Amino acid sequence: MxxxxxxxxxxxxxxxxxxxxxxxxxxxxxxxxxxxxxxxxxxxxxxxxxxxxxxxxxxxxSMPTTTDRYVFYADDKPIHVKNMFVQGRISGPVERYFRFKENKGEDPITNKRINYFSYFFSNDAIWRFKNILYKKSVDLAVFKDWYKKYFAQYISIKYSKLSVYQFIYSLDDLENPKQIHYLFSLYE
Known part of the structure; x- marks a missing residue:
């Protein structure tokens, strides 16, 4: 009261x-x-x-983005979908693969001696991915083996088959693509 x-x-x-x-x-x-x-x-x-x-x-x-997707499949069921690729770099497993490969198996985020930001914002990763993995089947096989182990850490499941499908996305037209993405499929 x-x-x-x-x-x-x-x-x-x-x-x-x-x-x-x-x-x-x-x-x-x-x-x-x-x-x-x-x-x-x-x-x-x-x-x-x-x-x-x-x-x-x-x-x-908001920043300009493209909306391609990485979709990971296990037993024909999607287990992980990643959207949102910022223009000018490749996000996801390919970028991480090159970080580990160039830095002798160390992640640049945890290794303070490496200038992470100069690597992260460069376009070199895109061209290395395009020229090495896209054209050389041996390097693509090495990447598949590495990626199966890398992805298994996050979902606690081991996979024996990994399929890689090319995804071309262009901001202007399909004849002159500005970015190349890949669709990964994992099967037990």
Whole structure:
């Protein structure tokens, strides 16, 4: 009871009560914006009034990406899907393979002597992947063996068969591809 009396007599509530009587439309607009904002956060979507959406929506600040996918299959069931390839580099197992290969089996992220960022943001990994793995079947076989062991660490299952399918994605047209991705399939 004392809490209710305190809230009734609090200055802020007196102020809001008198202001609400004067301008109900302003309070309604503020409430509407708050409800839209809270609802968008709850469902993780961009449901905003137009003026807010144009300023703060995802397309305004997100990096340009392509949307190819690595899909890993075991017994004809997808066990891992990876989306989102940032333009200018190859993400995923191929990039990691070259990191290990060039640094004598050490991961550059854990090895402080290697300048990880200069490697990570270079386009050399793309061309090495394209020229070595894409054209030489021996290197592709070595990569398959390495990748089977690497991937088995993360899902705790060993696989005997790994199929690699070429994926060409172009930002302009299919005659002049800017990025080459691969679709990997694993079978027990």
């Amino acid at each position: 004392r809490l209710v009396l305190f809230l009734k007599n609090a200055l802020i509530f007196k102020f809001l009560k008198t202001e609400f009587k004067r301008s109900r439309l302003a309070f309604f607009i503020i409430l509407l914006v708050f409800v839209f904002h809270a609802g968008a956060n709850l469902i993780k979507s961009n449901i905003f009034p137009v003026f807010i959406y144009s300023m703060y929506s995802e397309p305004q600040y």
